[in-house]
Amino acid sequence: MFRREFIQNTGILAGGLLLPKDMFGRTAAGDQEGRIKVAVIGCGDRGKGLLHIAAQLPAEFEVAAICDVLDFRLKETLKQQPGLKQYQDYRALLDDKTIRAVFISTPLNMHFPIAVAALQAGKHVYLEKTMTYNITEALDLVKIVKQHPDQILQVGHQYRYAPIYYKVKEMIDKGYLGKVTQIDSRWDRNNNWRRSVPEPSLERKINWRMYKEYSGGLMAELLSHQMDFINWAFDTHPQEIFATGGIDFYKDGRETYDNVQVMFRYAKEGMIGNFGTTLANERDSYLFKLKGTKGTISLLVNDAIFYPEKSNRKELETVDGVTGATKIVWDKDGGIPIRTDLPGKDGTYYSLKDFHRAIAEKKQPDSNVITGARTAICVHLANKALYEERIEKWDSKYNV
Missing domain, CATH: 3.40.50.720 (NAD(P)-binding Rossmann-like Domain)
Structure with missing residues (x-):
């Protein structure tokens, strides 16, 4: 059952x-x-x-x-x-x-x-x-x-070091989402991303994120987190990369775009990943949804909700006649909150714990040079697709 x-x-x-x-x-x-x-x-x-x-x-x-x-x-x-x-x-x-x-x-x-x-x-x-x-x-x-x-x-x-992300990965591994075909993610803000500069000569050193010589822009600074989780959770990488964007609001001399959208085609898995961000509206803020044939998981940084499809919801609503288990508690939108037994600390806390563990045990951390390279390559290909206005493809020489 x-x-x-x-x-x-x-x-x-x-x-x-x-x-x-x-x-x-x-x-x-x-x-x-x-x-x-x-x-x-x-x-x-x-x-x-x-x-x-x-x-x-x-x-x-x-x-x-x-x-x-x-x-x-x-x-x-x-x-x-x-x-x-x-x-x-x-x-x-x-x-x-x-x-x-x-x-x-x-x-x-x-x-x-x-x-x-x-x-x-x-x-x-x-x-x-x-x-x-x-x-x-x-x-x-x-x-x-x-x-x-x-x-x-x-x-x-x-x-992705937040405990809830490990739990979601295990749910994916055990098939509770069914066949995942769509990933929708955003990380939006409503500010100019600019730091104050005490003197003009320091502009590029302080606001380096805005200049291509130093920065991968919004792809690297924000969307790389969600790209990295998908690569890790599904042990995959995209085969095709499509992107568009522009400097659509902040006409202040910056070079990296303030409004971007990239689509990854994970052909081997039969998935499409949509990753977008703007610096001109923060309504959605951090949004991350994984959509499968059995249900959807909606992720925040430290919280997640599972929304089963109708075919599975009926069985979940029925009291188990054998075990006598009580009904699952749904939220107001018809979802099931996913919980861990650990406090919702900043993901950096858990990532530094893993860094210490890796050094102590002389074992690779979960976010290592291999996973890091895979995501860095995704970011670079996304930026090439964005700025050169062309479809990029994954090359077999990127497989490390």
Whole structure:
């Protein structure tokens, strides 16, 4: 019976899934590893965010140093956490033998050279998304990481580290959505994405996301998270990429588009993925729907609801005559809330827990150089389709 299996096998009401590798609890190996001394390279909003989360994990990490090319960023960060050693040259920081790992949260164009230098210096690397600026760097980084088997490189696609995403992945694996054919996702905002600039000469360094020389734009900064989850959950990648967009609202000299839409054709799975974002309307904000023949899952960052199709809903509404199980509680829109037994902390908290576990156990993190490369390639192909106005296709040489 679908209803009985649904309750017993997914634990959807009580939330009792075993999440991968016990990543949300302390392991024996983690206890033996102890605190790892780390440094943050890149002290913008994301770097300070990583510093804030690391402070919530005192048993796992000791942040000892920070690095940024902008002096005022270092001063801002020291106000948040005084006493840290500071550098403006990442190479000088990497010479510090006491630093075992680095968090890299620089502009996208610097991800690859700093990650390579960190690996060559013997450090473990937490590298922010998107993993690399282009496809060549993604493929090269895979090769370089393989040359450093004793070091961990994790990619910061933190949103899919939220416990609810592991649960949704297990539901997909067990077939509760049936055959998934459509993915609809958005990540919308209503602001100009611009940071204040203390002097004009710093415009491109501070607002790097707006300039193609440094940035992958909205594809890299926002939509890469949802692309990454689909790649991971279905162990796939798109075969064809279609895109359109423009600078449709903010006529302020930026180069990356403020309004984009990309469609991925996952031909092998028979799926279409729609990924869109605008900076001129925030009504939908974060929207992520996976649509299958048996039901739809609607995902937020820490919440999810399952909407069964009519053919399955009838059985779910019936009280089980054998077990006497009570009826499932539906929300006002006819959905079943999906729950976990874990607190809804920021996904970065769980991703840093996994980084520590990976180092302690000398095992690959769930968001690793292979999954990171696959998503980085998707982002780059999406941007090529967007800016060159042509259909892009996945090449077999991208299979890593």
